Amino acid sequence: TTSEKRQRVVVLGSTGSIGANTLDVLARHPQRYECLALTAMSRVQELAQQCRQWRPRFAAMPDAAKATELRALLRADGLNTEVLEGPAALVELAQHPDADTVMAAIVGAAGLAPAVAAARAGKRLLLANKEAVVLGGRFFMQAVREGGATLLPIDSEHSAIFQCLPQDPSTWAQRIDHIVLTASGGPFRQRDPQTLKDVTPEQACAHPNWVMGRKISVDSATMMNKALEVIEARWLFDLKPEQIKVLIHPQSVIHSMVVCRDQSVLAQLGTPDMRVPIAYGLSYPERIESGASALDLLQCSQLSFEPADAHRFPGLHLSWQALRAPEGATAVLNAANEEAVAAFLAGRLRFDQIYNVNHGALTDIAPSPDEVDSIEGLMGLDERVRAHARAVIARVGAA
Numbered sequence: 563t564t565s566e567k568r569q570r571v572v573v574l575g576s577t578g579s580i581g582a583n584t585l586d587v588l589a590r591h592p593q594r595y596e597c598l599a600l601t602a603m604s605r606v607q608e609l610a611q612q613c614r615q616w617r618p619r620f621a622a623m624p625d626a627a628k629a630t631e632l633r634a635l636l637r638a639d640g641l642n643t644e645v646l647e648g649p650a651a652l653v654e655l656a657q658h659p660d661a662d663t664v665m666a667a668i669v670g671a672a673g674l675a676p677a678v679a680a681a682r683a684g685k686r687l688l689l690a691n692k693e694a695v696v697l698g699g700r701f702f703m704q705a706v707r708e709g710g711a712t713l714l715p716i717d718s719e720h721s722a723i724f725q726c727l728p729q730d731p732s733t734w735a736q737r738i739d740h741i742v743l744t745a746s747g748g749p750f751r752q753r754d755p756q757t758l759k760d761v762t763p764e765q766a767c768a769h770p771n772w773v774m775g776r777k778i779s780v781d782s783a784t785m786m787n788k789a790l791e792v793i794e795a796r797w798l799f800d801l802k803p804e805q806i807k808v809l810i811h812p813q814s815v816i817h818s819m820v821v822c823r824d825q826s827v828l829a830q831l832g833t834p835d836m837r838v839p840i841a842y843g844l845s846y847p848e849r850i851e852s853g854a855s856a857l858d859l860l861q862c863s864q865l866s867f868e869p870a871d872a873h874r875f876p877g878l879h880l881s882w883q884a885l886r887a888p889e890g891a892t893a894v895l896n897a898a899n900e901e902a903v904a905a906f907l908a909g910r911l912r913f914d915q916i917y918n919v920n921h922g923a924l925t926d927i928a929p930s931p932d933e934v935d936s937i938e939g940l941m942g943l944d945e946r947v948r949a950h951a952r953a954v955i956a957r958v959g960a961a
């Protein structure tokens with residue numbers, strides 16, 4: 563209601579796919595939410611346009627030259643948005659005393675430090691940035707607990723699981739037998755595995771059901787996205803690796819399922835639209851209008867399921883391998899994958915070689931305990947793995 567204080571929202575990664583969807587939901591509820599800060603990596607013009615529309619108190623860009631450019635654009639428009647610069651600015655905004663809610667929608671390991679800052683500051687933390695929890699693991703979840711943050715999953719599968727569970731997390735272990743993460747299978751579900759070596763970045767980014775950033779699109783094509791989601795689920799719901807199953811469901815109508823002790827199966831359904839989990843994260847435990855269109859079950863007369871083909875999608879199984887290895891292995895997998903995907907998108911690595919880089923890193927690199935118990939340790943490990951992966955890519959990568 564208008565008499566209540568509006569929630570002040572920081573959108574980290576506002577120019578991305580999740581960022582834009584977040585602003586779309588916020589725009590539907592001006593009496594409930596206001597935008598305290600917007601941040602982006604590279605698209606200055608787009609961020610400037612968002613600032614004109616939202617008039618946030620702060621904007622931030624990690625790159626100082628870009629921040630200067632943004633400052634000039636906003637000054638010319640007479641806006642009094644304060645433009646911050648440097649990676650530390652993202653941390654500062656994530657823990658800002660005036661922020662109630664932080665949308666963590668940065669892609670990749672760069673999102674870890676701000677997500678941890680929001681967690682420690684006890685914010686309502688909307689977590690889209692799955693790489694942060696895959697890299698941060700136990701350390702990240704500990705920051706959430708110690709900070710008293712409210713962690714709300716934005717990944718559609720994890721939001722689905724969360725929506726199928728009672729509010730009190732202390733009841734989860736008792737009731738969950740296992741969970742089933744659904745996967746669309748991406749653009750290559752039916753492509754001849756022999757030809758996957760010829761896949762181009764454009765083909766990999768053409769997802770049948772979702773429009774997303776390029777990194778997650780490639781991850782969906784290799785099913786490394788599902789691998790990261792298995793690891794994400796392990797931490798968000800405190801599950802054992804064997805309690806997490808994956809099923810291909812090409813229609814993306816069932817977003818995931820909880821199989822309870824008594825074999826009752828709970829599922830969350832909807833049209834594939836990220837505004838649903840985003841709206842739930844913003845309004846939890848209430849529900850608000852998201853802008854998504856209604857699910858017409860008569861239009862989806864067929865809901866089908868297939869096992870994930872280990873031959874076609876070898877990367878998927880690296881998640882369970884990493885979860886069973888000593889702590890830090892999931893960080894290794896994530897870092898190798900980020901480098902491999904970047905190299906693939908830049909034309910320096912073949913699609914099928916992404917798996918080799920990821921598998922090789924898991925085999926070659928043993929994290930030490932002091933690399934997993936602080937931001938500095940984790941970011942050091944992340945960089946160590948990237949350097950290793952870059953060397954491998956330079957050696958084996960497609961010319």
Ligand code: NAD
Nearest residue numbers: 575576577578579580602603668669672690691692774775
């Ligand atoms: P995107 O590439 O569209 O957007 C990424 C955003 O992060 C941009 O605003 C970019 O400027 C910013 N950014 C990139 N690198 C940065 C860095 N080093 N430092 C600071 N900011 C940086 O990506 P997306 O599709 O919106 O995905 C964002 C996150 O949400 C990813 O972790 C992804 O896995 C997750 N996610 C996305 C979807 C989806 O439908 N797009 C679904 C589930 C989960």
Ligand code: MG
Nearest residue numbers: 717718719791
């Ligand atoms: Mg997902």
